[in-house]
Amino acid sequence: MATEPGVSDPGLLLLISLASGPKHGHAMLLDIAQFAGVRLGPGTLYGALSRLEERGHVEAMPAEGRRRPYRLTGSGRGELKGRLGGLSRAVRTGLQRVAT
Amino acid sequence: MTRLLLRCYPPAWRARYGAELADLISELPMTPAIALDVATSGLRQRRHAAALAINGGLLMTIGPAWRHPTAFAVIGAVLLLPTFAFVGASLLAYELGVDSVRGVIEPVASAMARWRFVDLLLVAAPPLAFLAALAPLVRMGVERRDGGMEAVIAVRARLLNVVVGATALLLAGLLIWHIVVESVLQAGA
Numbered sequence: 001m002a003t004e005p006g007v008s009d010p011g012l013l014l015l016i017s018l019a020s021g022p023k024h025g026h027a028m029l030l031d032i033a034q035f036a037g038v039r040l041g042p043g044t045l046y047g048a049l050s051r052l053e054e055r056g057h058v059e060a061m062p063a064e065g066r067r068r069p070y071r072l073t074g075s076g077r078g079e080l081k082g083r084l085g086g087l088s089r090a091v092r093t094g095l096q097r098v099a100t
Numbered sequence: 101m102t103r104l105l106l107r108c109y110p111p112a113w114r115a116r117y118g119a120e121l122a123d124l125i126s127e128l129p130m131t132p133a134i135a136l137d138v139a140t141s142g143l144r145q146r147r148h149a150a151a152l153a154i155n156g157g158l159l160m161t162i163g164p165a166w167r168h169p170t171a172f173a174v175i176g177a178v179l180l181l182p183t184f185a186f187v188g189a190s191l192l193a194y195e196l197g198v199d200s201v202r203g204v205i206e207p208v209a210s211a212m213a214r215w216r217f218v219d220l221l222l223v224a225a226p227p228l229a230f231l232a233a234l235a236p237l238v239r240m241g242v243e244r245r246d247g248g249m250e251a252v253i254a255v256r257a258r259l260l261n262v263v264v265g266a267t268a269l270l271l272a273g274l275l276i277w278h279i280v281v282e283s284v285l286q287a288g289a
Contacts, residue, residue, distance in 0.1 A: 025124040041137025042124045046117050047144060066123045 007087070010040055010048035015057065015072065015080040022061055022071035025049070052076065102126065105135060108142025110149040169236040169258050176233035176264040183225040183271050190278075223279075226272035233264035 007013060017023060017031045025045060033039050040048075049070060052058040057076030061069045072080070102125050106118050121138070128134055186208070193202035212218045239254045 025120060026127050029124075041134055041141070042121060042128060043134075043138035043141025046121045046124070047141040050113065050117055050145070066119075068120050 007036055008038055010044050011052055012080075012083055013038060013040065014045070014048050014052060015076055015083070018058060018070060018072040018076070019080055022069040024064070024067040024069045026067070028070075055079075101130060101135070105138045105142065108139050109145050113145045113149070169261050172236045173233050173258075173260040173264045176229035176231075176261075176268065179225045179232060180229040180264065180268055180271065183222045183275070184267070186222055187271055187274055191274075223275055226268040226275065230265050230268035230272070233261045233268065237261050 007016075013032045013036055014028060016035070017028045020031075023031060025042065028049075029040055029042070029045060049058065053060065053070070055075075056073055057079050058070045059073050061071055102122050105125070106114055106122060109118065125134070125138065186205075189201050189205045190209075192198040193205045212222075237256055237258055239252075239256075241252050241254075243250045243252050
């Protein structure tokens with residue numbers, strides 16, 4: 001699927017999306033397209049989701065009809081903070097270097 | 101088409117996420133890009149599952165580890181049989197006063213007094229039978245998980261093995277009780 005320059009790691013995008021509250025697959029796709037301008041494919045989304053669930057970063061909630069929402073766990077929130085912290089340091093360094 | 105695409109995924113993954121992914125696909129227009137995304141993601145999951153089978157999961161098991169539980173239970177029962185017969189007959193003869201059984205058990209008891217190793221075998225049989233019956237219900241092993249090693253112990257219940265194990269325990273208890281009572285009586289005399 002097409003991606004735009006910027007953050008394109010599906011796992012990170014999913015963690016960011018779920019940080020605002022539980023969502024099911026389609027809602028995650030729409031949210032990610034809105035805040036990152038990235039259109040993830042359904043296979044990519046569920047691939048990343050299954051890896052995050054395997055690592056305990058997200059958990060499934062009871063199904064709502066045919067849809068099953070997922071939410072961030074404490075471990076997922078920690079993982080997101082760590083990864084955003086690393087990105088933020090890289091962005092700051094990059095900005096400083098292009099400014100000089 | 102969706103069903104065909106889902107066949108790209110490993111069965112275990114499909115059982116867990118297949119229905120949700122199919123539902124999501126049904127909400128999107130089926131374009132070649134989406135079909136390719138689902139197919140390649142499925143193949144990646146298959147590669148991941150294969151890598152786990154090679155590099156992850158169980159590395160080593162210790163003991164029978166769930167293998168041939170019926171055979172082990174039968175071995176335990178066979179080991180237990182002489183002790184079971186002797187203890188049962190002794191209970192009938194001496195505790196319940198069944199004279200016909202007493203007539204059978206007394207020559208055996210006097211023979212055992214001459215050959216102490218028979219006595220020893222009867223006492224050793226219950227613990228051996230207990231181990232034989234219950235060992236295949238326990239799986240001890242070392243697994244690779246998240247890049248590290250983990251020792252794991254898993255136990256499963258199986259009626260035949262549990263019955264043989266519990267009978268062995270009961271017989272061992274009866275024998276110990278008998279030995280203790282005999283020792284106390286002898287010390288008293």
